[in-house]
Amino acid sequence: xxxxxxxxxxxxxxxxxxxxxxxxxxxxxxxxxxxxxxxxxxxxxxxxxxxxxxxxxxxxxxxxxxxxxxxxxxxxxxxxxxxxxxxxxxxxxxxxxxxxxxxxxxxxxxxxxxxxxxxxxxxxxxxxxxxxxxxxxxxxxxxxxxxxxxxxxxxxxxxxxxxxxxxxxxxxxxxxxxx
Ligand SMILES: *[C@@H]1O[C@H](CO)[C@@H](O)[C@H](O)[C@H]1NC(C)=O
Ligand SMILES: *[C@@H]1O[C@H](CO)[C@@H](O)[C@H](O)[C@H]1NC(C)=O
Ligand SMILES: [Cu+2]
Numbered sequence: 122x123x124x125x126x127x128x129x130x131x132x133x134x135x136x137x138x139x140x141x142x143x144x145x146x147x148x149x150x151x152x153x154x155x156x157x158x159x160x161x162x163x164x165x166x167x168x169x170x171x172x173x174x175x176x177x178x179x180x181x182x183x184x185x186x187x188x189x190x191x192x193x194x195x196x197x198x199x200x201x202x203x204x205x206x207x208x209x210x211x212x213x214x215x216x217x218x219x220x221x222x223x224x225x226x227x228x229x230x231x232x233x234x235x236x237x238x239x240x241x242x243x244x245x246x247x248x249x250x251x252x253x254x255x256x257x258x259x260x261x262x263x264x265x266x267x268x269x270x271x272x273x274x275x276x277x278x279x280x281x282x283x284x285x286x287x288x289x290x291x292x293x294x295x296x297x298x299x300x
Pocket of ligand 3: 158159188189190230231232235240
């Protein structure tokens with residue numbers, strides 16, 4: 122290969138590697154077009170069950186801030202719809218939350234009666250979410266007690282290893298191109 126061709130090939134490989142790294146951070150709008158509401162009896166459990174959440178994904182809650190809010194809570198507070206001490210409260214009506222840890226992330230609306238009416242969602246990021254689709258057993262594990270405290274663990278291992286795989290693939294291809 123001519124030097125120039127090699128350069129172009131290398132550039133394309135690097136670009137592809139970069140694109141692949143970007144492509145797996147999905148954005149999910151909770152409730153899809155219906156948004157975050159008590160109207161229409163939306164089954165947020167069902168909504169979440171059809172998704173394969175991964176670390177680095179963003180979930181967005183869209184709602185009328187006059188009538189609703191978003192509280193991130195512990196599992197026990199989620200179960201009992203207890204809004205007395207949320208971990209985080211979001212109130213803009215367009216709240217984007219990046220999922221940085223695996224495990225369960227519990228949210229409900231803190232307006233009295235709304236959680237009880239079903240305005241609650243459990244975002245579960247499976248430990249090996251890169252290869253697993255949500256399975257019945259994984260979904261059932263929503264009842265397993267989890268003292269999920271959102272400890273600041275920047276970039277957990279599977280996320281890095283997936284990135285590492287793409288980088289390694291890119292480098293291998295680059296080396297092959299230059300050989
Ligand atoms: C809600 O949680 C708080 C703090 O954990 C607790 O003190 C309170 O008794 C709970 N309320 C209900 C109704 O369970
Ligand atoms: C909601 O927020 C996102 C980014 O966080 C922004 O791109 C979008 O335009 C916002 N939508 C509305 C309706 O404000
Ligand atoms: Cu509400």
